[in-house]
Amino acid sequence: MNVLVYNGAGTSPESVKHTIETLRLLLEPYYAVSPVSARVLETEPWTSKTSVVVFPGGADLPYVRDCKKVIPKIKDFVSRDGGVYIGLCAGAYFGSARCEFAQGNPSYEVTGPRDLKMFPGIARGPAFSGFEYNKELGAKTVRLRVNGIEGLEEAYSYYNGGSLFVDAAKYPDVEVLAEYQDPVDVPYSDDPNSTSPAAAAVVLSTVGKGKALLIGTHPEIPAKALKPIGEKWYDEKVIQLLEQHDTSRFLFMKEVLRKAGLKCNSTRSNPGNPDLTPIFVTTKENNKALQLFKENLRSTSSNHNRSDYKFHLIGDSDEFDVYEGFSYADEASSKLQDVHPAEAVKQIIFPGIEDTLPKKPLVSHFDTEKYFAHLNPANDLGSVLLYGDVVTSTSMIFDQNRSLSAALPENSAIHVGTIQLLGRGRGGNTWVNPRGVLASTTAINLPAVSATTGERTPIVFVQYLAMLAYCKAIRTYAPGYEDLPVKIKWPNDLYALKPQYYYNNGIKLLGKEFVNGLIPLDDVDPAFVKVSGLLVTTNFVSGKYSLLLGCGVNVTNEAPTTSLATWVNILNTERDSLGMPHLPPIEHETLLAKYLNELGILLKKFLTSGPSRILPEYYSFWMHSDQIVQLLDHNSVRAKLVGITEDYGLLIAKELIPGSNSHFTGNVYHLQPDGNTFDIFKGLISKKA
Structure with a gap:
């Protein structure tokens, strides 16, 4: 709440x-x-x-x-x-x-x-x-x-x-x-x-x-x-x-x-936030993209002597010390102790000649080896990993430091943090992301015009693709995960069934694949809670779109709503009663890799064929097929949601004849995903001021 x-x-x-x-x-x-x-x-x-x-x-x-x-x-x-x-x-x-x-x-x-x-x-x-x-x-x-x-x-x-x-x-x-x-x-x-x-x-x-x-x-x-x-x-x-x-x-x-009746956590003192930790840049192999990234940073630094193990970079909002060699981790960490996150010089560490992947104690809460083991080697997305145990924000460090983001190799980099001290959402809202939330920002570049179709790239669809990729990664994580009750809320939030609703209504999910229709459309108010949100930041640079896809998913963090791990446990209880083997636990590293694999496939389809090949998949995972809503900007007329336009990604709502749920007046409304507020719990769509 x-x-x-x-x-x-x-x-x-x-x-x-x-x-x-x-x-x-x-x-x-x-x-x-x-x-x-x-x-x-x-x-x-x-x-x-x-x-x-x-x-x-x-x-x-x-x-x-x-x-x-x-x-x-x-x-x-x-x-x-x-x-x-x-x-x-x-x-x-x-x-x-x-x-x-x-x-x-x-x-x-x-x-x-x-x-x-x-x-x-x-x-x-x-x-x-x-x-x-x-x-x-x-x-x-x-x-x-x-x-x-x-x-x-x-x-x-x-x-x-x-x-x-x-x-x-x-x-x-x-x-x-x-x-x-x-x-x-x-x-x-x-x-x-x-x-x-x-x-x-x-x-x-x-x-x-x-x-x-x-x-x-x-x-x-x-x-x-x-x-x-x-x-x-x-x-x-x-x-x-x-x-x-x-x-x-x-x-x-x-x-x-x-x-006053509020539930407080177990914190007994005001410890403040933890210190930032260094950001380790790594890849499965010391590939060309990683080297390109490092050399791009060095060329824009204030001291770019090639023989130096360290150089300094001044960004728009932050300053960075950049090291080559994991052996400098202690030196970098010492510069972050007892320093306010906003004032700290961020520490970035590339692997040295003898380094492979950073392991404990360099990174305490993310298994880089497991991540790269599940990342499709044919997929460049996420092949250059920037990881920190405690970071400011996986998105803001790119978005607010153009010299850093401009140095990123195209369609390769992802920034991941276990704890975000300045996690960012829509409307400029910030918060502390606790452990259990999988927070990442993927940097991608897309052409303004598709080389295959010759048509302009309808960039608004990227938010749909990204959340669809996460939904597919969850539902195909392992055999049996297709029963996890997750759905996409238009345009780019991920919702899960409330465990209490499941228990109160005696629902059984095994073998159902959680298709549309399992939960009545009129019952979405008590049924669903948000478990993930997506923030897309877009810039147009040198004839291309440069996008940052920031996403946080409640993987094991159960509050304030629920988590994916909670639902794995619920389904395993169902499986116990039938003598079926347990689903494997859901892991941050594996889920993230699978998300990037799915996103890479979807982006290729999108660039070669446009939205037409993507929308049927999106509809199969969204929660709004045939939902009836009120349009507050149009005298509160009742309308049925029937899809999304293929040109500008607008929501299509057909006006219903008064008193009917199946007959239309002929009036059709197109609604913008970023210009309207859509409350699935109340069935209202209204234009923002």
Whole structure:
């Protein structure tokens, strides 16, 4: 399920950044944490796939202005659907029934009712004086008394301009999770008979079926994050005190999330991300493509003396040290220790004359020998492997450093990482990819015009080919794998049947080959979850298309959805009951090689014959044959999906006569894969703004 963090007008970039990082650290792999705009919250059908909506720190008034149309949707999401609202600082003001900020100060005062009303009372602040916009003059590390959390009585948190919650204890559906221990500078009670000893800093409200967690401080921000944003007026004691109590801050953040009903992982401290590791460049044999790659890099470097074992390359976004010889691995690794991934000089190591393939301990989580053993030697794709145990992003290192990508040999290179610290998805979203996800980016080059047909290359189809190749690689991985319940969601996502749906409905899969029709089209909402996504980056260089195919597949990583390995285990249980031999385990190296083998075949067919030979295979694996949808941009008419156009790869939808599922009006709509939002769970297609 999704955790959506609002990132729009009024938000503080620092708060958004650290809210996302901390939630990912605590909640992954059980939830997918992503930034989201007001427009998306307003127009996209997100509620059925989301557990939490988070409004971080910033300024409350822009939230009120830009999210006016979203508020009813959020209220229904919480009270009716059982979702969770989290408001941090400005998000807490926004989520209360009334905001009272800096009353009496004509420069800063913001006072008035708020429509969300997740907390039924007043959010009043700043709780401590001295606040100034875009400065740290009023910043503090505050001490909190913690209530109702076993083993944690006190916590410390960064604070800057946040609220207290007036008379919070008097509301029957509100639990006060923490109180300020330091004396506050605004009244925390308007009740003359109140006996509350302190001001509420964190509250948890029950709102219908859902919960709302409102936090007046910033427990998402660690001490180490304050140093880069510190200015000359910054009180160093704020950082020092937070550093001393960072463990309590981190545990408090985790426990209040649990109180709100979220499932947290086992992380007990804030370790930060692991250090990057060197990227090893290798091939089964020291072939011409690898040598070409190395010489291309050397020719663009700042010191390209052929006799040097190392040279330096300055890219558009990164710098690189390039070595020749695996014996330099320790030297390269030492340069990556305790360095922020974005600031690190990336280390690339080519094999030396005596080197073969890198093995443990040089690479700990990928068997290069097994990978090359399954890669078709007649297929150039993937024949030059760039592998790192911990990398920034398999796609961004190519896409954001043109001198590096331009040096790649054509249709040969693939970059693989076991852990991605800055994994990238559509919309610019980034995240940490954990172990268990097979993350790779394949670099390919295609002609603008097919040499065989003389027709232009409809490049939009590459996204279809790539996901089709992965689907075929999975279903043909070994005898019996054809029963794995995976399908393509248009245009380029891979979905699998939910294990719970399988158990609840008593489904048996052996021998079914999971063909279209096994799951009713009207039942896709509870039936399927995403296990893979594809990001295609395209450039046109010297008359050719240069493409990066970035893909991540949940091979053994079961959360936040499911994994391919889970389904292998389920099918093996079925096979046990029939006395059949087990399916072999699915391995990253073998699956990746088979994917590249399939992709190479499909690309050759595509270039020689166009989309016509590919589409029937794509249809056999997609989940939309004869699906009925609504077209929101066309008065919500009902239409049936019948295929994809062969010129521009557009989705074809035929309008149905009202009340019929089989008779058409004659109107046909063509929909763009990148210009529309397609929600298979709601059957809606709408044009993006």
